[in-house]
Amino acid sequence: MTDQYSDFVNTPFGKNVAQRLGLPAPVRLRRYEPGQILCESPVLVAGTGSYAASVRSLLTNAAVSVVGSLDELGEGRLGGIVLDLSDARRPSDLAALPELAAPAVKRLARNARVVVLGTDPTQLTDPVQVATQRALDGFTRSLAKELRAGATANLVLGPVREGGTGEGVAQQAEANVGEAVRFFLSGRSAFVDGQPVRVSDAAAQANPSVDRPLDGRVAVVTGAARGIGAAIARTLHRDGATVVCVDVPAAGEALARVANEVGGTALQLDVTAEDAGRRILDHARTRHGGLDIVVHNAGITRDKLFVNMDESRWDSVMAVNLASIVQMNETLLGPDGLGEGGRMVCLSSQSGFAGNRGQTNYSATKAAIIGLVGALAPQLAERGITINGVAPGLIETEMTGKMPFATREAARRLSSLQQGGLPVDVADTIAWLVQPASAGVNGQVIRVCGQNMIGA
Ligand SMILES: NC(=O)c1ccc[n+]([C@@H]2O[C@H](COP(=O)([O-])OP(=O)(O)OC[C@H]3O[C@@H](n4cnc5c(N)ncnc54)[C@H](O)[C@@H]3O)[C@@H](O)[C@H]2O)c1
Known part of the structure; x- marks a missing residue:
């Protein structure tokens, strides 16, 4: 099946007609191709959670330009925002969402990605912490409905990290969360929007290569x-x-x-x-x-x-x-x-x-x-x-x-x-x-x- 309306609004004339009549304006989605850079425009990594540092180094290693604030961005637009609230414990911690994200969302490029990082609420026991982390779900789904021009928002929930987890396990959690972040920032996730994904600290092997991750399988x-x-x-x-x-x-x-x-x-x-x-x-x-x-x-x-x-x-x-x-x-x-x-x-x-x-x-x-x-x-x-x-x-x-x-x-x-x-x-x-x-x-x-x- 071809979507003829979508083809039409992606012509200059069609775009004009859609804008004048207030009709839906689906954009061509950014889809993955081998060799494609993870994110062409800079990615803002913000928040005080435990994954922000490892996400920063993952992105830098993938040749993505990482900024910590809009001042650092200067002119231009953001290819993505990674917002780490995995350490949010009480409702007041959620104030970081409007503080950090609202001005940045206005600066998103076409087909940009927002990835919110949280802690899996099903692994928490304190009701206030559960409620606070669960709030990220409603936030992400609603933000995804507000974004336009092919941009998406998704939620990655890492495992609980305190109490009894050794250094190796914590590193594995960071690596596994990092792989989910990589997917959501990439063209591979073009049609996944408003979704939560839970990630554990299960032992994982590294992919044999970035462009051929399934080599030998x-x-x-x-x-x-x-x-x-x-x-x-x-x-x-x-x-x-x-x-x-x-x-x-x-x-x-x-x-x-x-x-x-x-x-x-x-x-x-x-x-x-x-x-x-x-x-x-x-x-x-x-x-x-x-x-x-x-x-x-x-x-x-x-x-x-x-x-x-x-x-x-x-x-x-x-x-x-x-x-x-x-x-x-x-x-x-x-x-x-x-x-x-x-x-x-x-x-x-x-x-x-x-x-x-x-x-x-x-x-x-x-x-x-x-x-x-x-x-x-x-x-x-x-x-x-x-x-x-x-x-x-x-x-x-x-x-x-x-x-x-x-x-x-x-x-x-x-x-x-x-x-x-x-x-x-x-x-x-x-x-x-x-x-x-x-x-x-x-x-x-x-x-x-x-x-x-x-x-x-
Ligand atoms: N297309 C959608 O929008 C959509 C939405 C939700 C889920 N899905 C699911 O995705 C899967 C693929 O859907 P699709 O749209 O490509 O369907 P499709 O009808 O185009 O293709 C299905 C293929 O399965 C094969 N098949 C059917 N019965 C089989 C059997 N008994 N043994 C071996 N092969 C058999 C058919 O010959 C066909 O090649 C299905 O499980 C479908 O339920 C599709």
Whole structure:
């Protein structure tokens, strides 16, 4: 699907018309390309929390110009603001938000990024501290709704650091929070907006390189013949992985094209087959010597109002979107499946959070994924494996091309970024989650929806 309105308002004439009539003005989002500098304009790092110093050195090492105040910036605009309030304990500490951020927000460049750093409130016990840290969530979501011109705001919540954590663990927390900050400042997070991400101090390996963080890894992507799955295959390949592309035999030709394009292999397979997990594992082992990354992307919709929902619509959606994953995981997460450093990502959906008219079957499966990811994460963490979910909002694919025009148009414009996302936006979020250095993110479901207000 192409967004013709977005194309129109990005012409000089269209921009003028949109401005005069007060119509939405979606901008072309800054998306990641290898070799791209993390942030071209200077980034303001402010706040007294425990991560500010390590974020400053991370950015300096990534050749980003870091400033500590607007005076230091002088003329020009900010590419980002990192605001560290991880040490805020009582409501009065929140005064730093308007003091530090309000003047800086006025100086943001197009496609700028705001990243707020906090402490995970679920790990705190003091009610006042919990309330204070929770305030950052509401603040970030609201700021994200106010930003314009492709700018986003997201929240990174680090682990509690006092009492019993040794030096090594504290350094690991800094490194893991730093990786999340890197993602949110980069073009990889173009369509992630208003989202909180919790980061632990789990031991992580460094990525082999900045431009090829998945070098030497073998990945399998289900539903890879088209749409989001094809974009995931291309993106994991771009980042260095060898990719096994899985799809149904009926999509064999398109599947072969994607597999050839990414220099990987095609495996024609219906994921609902009883031996699907075993066949995937055997293929990855014999053809590529192992398996490190699994992306459960294959999914279908069979929409109908619940009262008119026939058994076959219900059963087929349950089988593809949920039961197949549970069944394949028996092998893929079994004793000879993913090992230390393994990564799994499952596709959920905005409908899994909010429900959707006509999608009782689909929303049930996508909500189930949120539950599955959260419940498996602590078990897998003990084995050095992470599992996360990604919940796309409106992404321009054949699936959403089938939506009625008015519904699709409303879903596009009623989001903070005033547009639908592209398959690559989902793929880039997944590519970040499966990096060796992303071990601190586990059991999360990240919404890639441009902060869509439909299904919020
Ligand atoms: N497009 C969106 O806006 C959107 C929004 C939320 C969630 N999602 C989810 O993202 C995933 C990909 O969506 P998409 O828009 O690219 O869909 P799509 O329909 O364009 O592609 C899905 C692919 O999965 C394959 N597939 C279906 N059943 C299969 C089976 N039994 N075995 C193997 N392969 C099978 C299809 O052949 C197809 O190639 C799905 O899980 C979907 O629910 C998409």
